Amino acid sequence: MNIFPTDFVEILKKIDLVDPVKYASTRNFKNGNVSRLSPYISRGVISTRFIYDRLVEKGLNLKKCEKFIQELAWRDFWQQIWVNKVDLINKDLKRPQEDFIDKKIVKSVVDGTTKINSVDKEIKNLYEFGYMHNHMRMYVASIATNISKSHWKTPAKWMYYHLLDGDWASNSLSWQWVAGSNSNKKYYANQDNVNKYFNDDQKGTFLDKSYEEIINMDIPKVLDEKINFENKTNLPEIKKLEIDNNLPTLIYNYYNIDPNWRIDGKANRILLLEPEIFSKYPVSKKCIQFALKLSDNIDEIQFFSGSFEQLKKEYNISEFIFKEHPLNSHYIGTMDNRDWLCKIEGDYLSFFKYWNKIKKKLI
Numbered sequence: 538m539n540i541f542p543t544d545f546v547e548i549l550k551k552i553d554l555v556d557p558v559k560y561a562s563t564r565n566f567k568n569g570n571v572s573r574l575s576p577y578i579s580r581g582v583i584s585t586r587f588i589y590d591r592l593v594e595k596g597l598n599l600k601k602c603e604k605f606i607q608e609l610a611w612r613d614f615w616q617q618i619w620v621n622k623v624d625l626i627n628k629d630l631k632r633p634q635e636d637f638i639d640k641k642i643v644k645s646v647v648d649g650t651t652k653i654n655s656v657d658k659e660i661k662n663l664y665e666f667g668y669m670h671n672h673m674r675m676y677v678a679s680i681a682t683n684i685s686k687s688h689w690k691t692p693a694k695w696m697y698y699h700l701l702d703g704d705w706a707s708n709s710l711s712w713q714w715v716a717g718s719n720s721n722k723k724y725y726a727n728q729d730n731v732n733k734y735f736n737d738d739q740k741g742t743f744l745d746k747s748y749e750e751i752i753n754m755d756i757p758k759v760l761d762e763k764i765n766f767e768n769k770t771n772l773p774e775i776k777k778l779e780i781d782n783n784l785p786t787l788i789y790n791y792y793n794i795d796p797n798w799r800i801d802g803k804a805n806r807i808l809l810l811e812p813e814i815f816s817k818y819p820v821s822k823k824c825i826q827f828a829l830k831l832s833d834n835i836d837e838i839q840f841f842s843g844s845f846e847q848l849k850k851e852y853n854i855s856e857f858i859f860k861e862h863p864l865n866s867h868y869i870g871t872m873d874n875r876d877w878l879c880k881i882e883g884d885y886l887s888f889f890k891y892w893n894k895i896k897k898k899l900i
């Protein structure tokens with residue numbers, strides 16, 4: 538089953554299938570009307586603005602689908618924090634995470650053997666499809682941090698490694714939101730909550746308790762064993778590139794695979810995958826294959842695995858053009874702006890302040 542086609546025409550069809558009106562009341566449920574557009578947004582194939590404009594073309598507006606547009610804004614909000622705080626998102630952002638005892642990950646989470654049936658099933662689906670429902674991400678994050686008393690970063694890197702929509706801003710900042718270092722309190726869910734939203738009736742698990750009991754309980758035996766998560770990304774081998782030095786060189790990368798970017802100009806088009814970026818933020822083979830397939834939507838794109846500096850030197854390239862992104866600060870050349878739902882200036886510590894500014898611009 539291919540739930541994430543890579544052909545651009547199919548991706549456009551997926552946008553048109555979204556039901557942003559039903560979204561609000563169903564999004565928390567396993568089979569709710571979620572869009573599954575995140576792998577395309579995260580890989581920069583489409584932007585939140587692109588989706589919004591398409592909804593408007595269909596006669597929808599902010600009033601009719603506010604919740605869906607608000608979620609698109611969350612994605613931009615986390616990205617804006619990354620732009621503004623840069624590497625600080627790799628540390629506890631607002632306050633130190635309380636009560637953690639190690640910087641590892643629970644083995645039964647990695648193995649999908651926590652004995653919470655819905656959780657175990659969705660962890661296996663994550664490995665198979667590279668996707669997990671938002672509510673399940675919250676359950677898994679709560680188990681892997683608050684209940685097992687591990688720091689958020691190692692489990693966040695594990696999940697990011699497997700997600701086709703891996704976006705380090707949404708990922709690390711959501712994990713921190715769950716673990717309480719980017720929010721006012723830690724997030725917990727009990728078995729009733731999991732059963733309600735994931736259509737199950739399991740009883741007798743370590744989550745089958747009141748919230749007070751869950752918050753105060755010792756680490757359940759099934760979460761006792763902790764392991765290190767160290768993984769790496771194997772990039773495909775470099776092939777010889779054909780570069781026309783009379784043309785500018787457009788740099789695409791893991792966060793920008795936009796087939797409409799500067800589509801009309803003549804240029805060398807290179808998908809640059811830098812080992813240094815992937816050694817800091819490793820992703821699975823499936824994620825790399827997905828990114829490479831998405832790049833097939835771009836005519837005559839070539840692939841280079843190496844550093845920006847190496848590319849520049851080896852091919853004597855003088856004119857680079859790239860899109861703004863926090864992972865591109867070492868690129869030299871012309872920087873194009875990214876599309877945002879709305880570009881909001883200011884400090885980004887409160888989502889709802891940010892959202893209110895966006896709402897005023899969209900109405």
Ligand SMILES: Cc1cc2nc3c(=O)[nH]c(=O)nc-3n(C[C@H](O)[C@H](O)[C@H](O)COP(=O)(O)OP(=O)(O)OC[C@H]3O[C@@H](n4cnc5c(N)ncnc54)[C@H](O)[C@@H]3O)c2cc1C
Nearest residue numbers: 571572573574575608609612671674702703704707708711
């Ligand atoms: C622990 C944890 C880790 C996460 N890691 C990532 C990640 O690596 N990459 C990622 O894109 N999202 C991440 N999210 C946010 C969210 O889970 C996904 O964006 C969403 O589940 C994607 O599915 P969808 O496209 O069907 O979303 P929909 O519900 O259809 O929403 C539409 C779009 O809005 C954005 N969006 C929706 N919910 C959120 C949210 N809570 N935060 C930020 N943006 C949101 C996404 O771009 C999404 O595609 C994470 C959330 C949690 C709790």
